[in-house]
Amino acid sequence: MRDIQGNTSLCFHNDVFILNSASIVGKKEGEGPYKDSFDKIETDPFFGTDSWEKAESTLQEQTAFLALEKQNLRPDDLRYIFAGDLLGQEIATGFGMVTLGRPVFGLYSACSTIGEALSLGAMTINAGYADHVLSLASSHFATAEKQFRFPLEYGHQTPPSSTRTVTGCGAFVLSSREGTAKITGITTGVIMDYGIKDALNMGAVMAPAACNTITRNFNDFGRGPSDYDKIVTGDLGVVGRQLLFDLLAKEGIDISAQHMDCGIEIFDGDTQSTHAGGSGCGCSAAFLSAVILPKIASGEYHRILFVPTGALLSPVSSNEGQSIPGIAHAVVIEKG
Amino acid sequence: MRDIQGNTSLCFHNDVFILNSASIVGKKEGEGPYKDSFDKIETDPFFGTDSWEKAESTLQEQTAFLALEKQNLRPDDLRYIFAGDLLGQEIATGFGMVTLGRPVFGLYSACSTIGEALSLGAMTINAGYADHVLSLASSHFATAEKQFRFPLEYGHQTPPSSTRTVTGCGAFVLSSREGTAKITGITTGVIMDYGIKDALNMGAVMAPAACNTITRNFNDFGRGPSDYDKIVTGDLGVVGRQLLFDLLAKEGIDISAQHMDCGIEIFDGDTQSTHAGGSGCGCSAAFLSAVILPKIASGEYHRILFVPTGALLSPVSSNEGQSIPGIAHAVVIEKG
Numbered sequence: 293m294r295d296i297q298g299n300t301s302l303c304f305h306n307d308v309f310i311l312n313s314a315s316i317v318g319k320k321e322g323e324g325p326y327k328d329s330f331d332k333i334e335t336d337p338f339f340g341t342d343s344w345e346k347a348e349s350t351l352q353e354q355t356a357f358l359a360l361e362k363q364n365l366r367p368d369d370l371r372y373i374f375a376g377d378l379l380g381q382e383i384a385t386g387f388g389m390v391t392l393g394r395p396v397f398g399l400y401s402a403c404s405t406i407g408e409a410l411s412l413g414a415m416t417i418n419a420g421y422a423d424h425v426l427s428l429a430s431s432h433f434a435t436a437e438k439q440f441r442f443p444l445e446y447g448h449q450t451p452p453s454s455t456r457t458v459t460g461c462g463a464f465v466l467s468s469r470e471g472t473a474k475i476t477g478i479t480t481g482v483i484m485d486y487g488i489k490d491a492l493n494m495g496a497v498m499a500p501a502a503c504n505t506i507t508r509n510f511n512d513f514g515r516g517p518s519d520y521d522k523i524v525t526g527d528l529g530v531v532g533r534q535l536l537f538d539l540l541a542k543e544g545i546d547i548s549a550q551h552m553d554c555g556i557e558i559f560d561g562d563t564q565s566t567h568a569g570g571s572g573c574g575c576s577a578a579f580l581s582a583v584i585l586p587k588i589a590s591g592e593y594h595r596i597l598f599v600p601t602g603a604l605l606s607p608v609s610s611n612e613g614q615s616i617p618g619i620a621h622a623v624v625i626e627k628g
Numbered sequence: 629m630r631d632i633q634g635n636t637s638l639c640f641h642n643d644v645f646i647l648n649s650a651s652i653v654g655k656k657e658g659e660g661p662y663k664d665s666f667d668k669i670e671t672d673p674f675f676g677t678d679s680w681e682k683a684e685s686t687l688q689e690q691t692a693f694l695a696l697e698k699q700n701l702r703p704d705d706l707r708y709i710f711a712g713d714l715l716g717q718e719i720a721t722g723f724g725m726v727t728l729g730r731p732v733f734g735l736y737s738a739c740s741t742i743g744e745a746l747s748l749g750a751m752t753i754n755a756g757y758a759d760h761v762l763s764l765a766s767s768h769f770a771t772a773e774k775q776f777r778f779p780l781e782y783g784h785q786t787p788p789s790s791t792r793t794v795t796g797c798g799a800f801v802l803s804s805r806e807g808t809a810k811i812t813g814i815t816t817g818v819i820m821d822y823g824i825k826d827a828l829n830m831g832a833v834m835a836p837a838a839c840n841t842i843t844r845n846f847n848d849f850g851r852g853p854s855d856y857d858k859i860v861t862g863d864l865g866v867v868g869r870q871l872l873f874d875l876l877a878k879e880g881i882d883i884s885a886q887h888m889d890c891g892i893e894i895f896d897g898d899t900q901s902t903h904a905g906g907s908g909c910g911c912s913a914a915f916l917s918a919v920i921l922p923k924i925a926s927g928e929y930h931r932i933l934f935v936p937t938g939a940l941l942s943p944v945s946s947n948e949g950q951s952i953p954g955i956a957h958a959v960v961i962e963k964g
Contacts, residue, residue, distance in 0.1 A: 294756065295755070295756065295757055296707075296756070296757065296758075300707070300730075300731050302757055343948050345944060345945065345948065345950075346950075371632075371636070372816060376736070378717070379716075379942065379944070380715075380716030380717065380775075380942045380943065380944065381714070381716065381736065381738065381940065381941065381942035381945075382736045382940070383940070383941075383942045383944065383945045383950075386819060386940035386941075386945075386953050387821075387940075387945070387950065387953065389819055390819045390820075390821045390953055393818060394636075394818060395636050395816035395817060395818055396737075396816070396817065396818065396819055396955065397735070397737075397744055397747075397748065397816065398735065398736040398737045398744070398955075399733070399734065399735060399736065400712070400717070400718045400734040400735065400736045401732075401733075401734045402717065408733055408734070411733075412733065412748065415751070415752065415755065415757060416751065418755070419631070419751065419754070419755035419757075420630065420631065420632070421631055421632065421638055421751060421755075422632075438944075439716075439944075480708060480731035480732070480733065481731060481732065482729060482730060482731055482732065483722065483725055483726045483732055484726075485723075485726045604717065604718070604719070604722035604723075605717065605719075605722075606715065606716045606717035606719045607716065608681060608715070608716065608719065608774075608775075609681065609717075609719045609722075609723070612679050612681065614681075614682075614719075614723065617722050617723065617726055619732065619734075
């Protein structure tokens with residue numbers, strides 16, 4: 293049981309490297325503050341297909357192959373794929389991962405999915421079950437609007453607390469072979485239901501889950517905020533961030549000096565009309581690949597806590613007036 | 629890498645026991661040929677709630693707690709939960725697993741989900757990441773009809789190739805501690821797309837995936853049909869079964885003497901009007917717990933290959949005229 297850490301975490305004693313990664317995003321993301329960081333910006337929102345869903349599958353497929361190509365790997369070099377998306381029955385993944393032809397574990401934890409995929413991928417590498425695995429997650433603005441809200445043609449207005457789903461995918465090759473970053477631990481998410489029902493205020497839904505996971509990570513590893521150069525949440529946005537700070541304050545924890553939120557960062561809220569920020573599985577996944585990992589490789593960050601956050605709602609549960617539970621999967625990433 | 633077996637399988641070298649399990653099913657399942665085998669038959673299709681979705685969440689929650697109670701365990705004894713269901717954004721799991729308060733990995737591979745949950749759970753126990761984990765999957769006739777087909781009130785007619793979604797859940801406590809059955813290996817599913825588009829002929833969709841996984845299992849482990857007392861597919865039904873036999877015949881493999889399909893078994897097709905058989909995540913999960921595991925415990929079966937099968941479609945992908953990919957996750961279960 294040597295990898296068990298505290299009550300709910302794992303500390304990996306074998307090397308789990310992030311060998312390489314890739315990010316592909318859409319046009320709007322490619323006009324934001326990090327436009328020069330992504331591997332590819334696709335200006336066609338259909339990705340050359342004739343439906344939004346096929347577009348997202350193509351996005352996943354292209355990002356997966358790009359991550360492999362950057363390392364001169366072929367799909368056959370992967371023993372497992374850990375993948376997920378936001379759509380009902382995960383059709384972006386179901387169709388996107390066909391051509392790789394490798395064993396797939398389909399995952400769902402909403403916008404926290406890349407945290408789950410990296411966690412299970414790291415558990416697999418650390419245990420010696422594989423030389424290489426691929427962890428990825430995607431989202432697409434148009435598929436998410438269609439799935440969760442209104443047809444784009446309806447042009448509905450959104451409140452300041454709402455976020456914009458990122459069109460993007462981040463794919464990560466995990467390996468026992470040496471890379472510039474490594475996953476040294478995980479703290480797996482517990483489902484938290486605070487009874488919040490506002491599907492246009494996801495930050496408030498996810499903040500309690502982020503607070504719970506960060507607190508457990510600190511307790512399990514005997515760490516505090518200053519043990520991390522950055523604590524990177526997924527897509528809390530500006531409303532959820534304040535709520536997270538308030539909730540952590542009740543635990544006597546202040547992460548304001550270390551905190552960064554992928555959703556707040558990925559767009560320029562002042563000029564891009566993205567309200568509280570970006571969201572979606574692809575937001576934190578693409579941002580981790582494009583922005584965070586290079587800073588770890590360069591030594592600017594020595595150790596970070598990556599905490600993508602998810603809101604566990606569906607159109608059915610929202611229409612039936614149910615609350616929205618949240619979840620957050622944390623991954624400790626250090627310089628390799 | 630001592631657990632790696634062949635090109636795509638794992639052979640566990642540490643003990644991974646199925647310490648205990650529980651099954652809860654609905655009224656119709658409780659009138660079928662295995663009515664005396666299930667732990668509990670719930671005659672209220674709403675499970676005491678006011679919506680089908682809450683009913684399925686309650687079904688998951690009750691089955692999880694029953695599996696724990698049978699072994700005198702509490703939720704806190706579980707380090708991880710591996711769970712999934714068929715609904716968009718997995719809301720049966722999202723709401724059903726809140727009260728356990730333990731770290732959750734949400735999974736989706738359609739009706740093959742319990743195979744994925746047992747696989748990842750077994751990988752976790754074998755690696756020493758946990759003393760106990762819970763693997764479970766559920767489905768509900770009414771939530772699935774509403775999600776994938778028509779409102780029940782519409783009373784639509786179905787062809788003989790169609791299956792009936794089982795209202796049921798199977799939950800399994802996996803442990804390093806001795807039990808009467810153990811998981812000794814897994815062969816993880818590859819997504820297979822044969823271009824079939826008929827959502828009322830799931831057996832035909834899933835048979836290629838089952839053929840692929842069974843063939844890989846035989847190759848990876850150097851085994852043939854006679855090395856298993858039973859080869860138990862999930863919910864191919866009578867149409868899919870024949871197609872599986874035909875596909876395997878092309879590989880020179882004949883499993884007709886060992887084959888059993890949970891979907892064909894769980895209902896009496898002659899008297900229960902269930903056409904090709906039962907289906908849904910809960911079909912194979914409940915059947916494994918109620919019928920298969922007791923036969924392993926008693927020594928009637930010494931080694932089985934459990935191969936639940938999934939069809940990776942959604943209402944959106946079907947409405948857009950897409951094909952239906954399939955997947956099948958195999959688990960080798962032996963007498964403990």
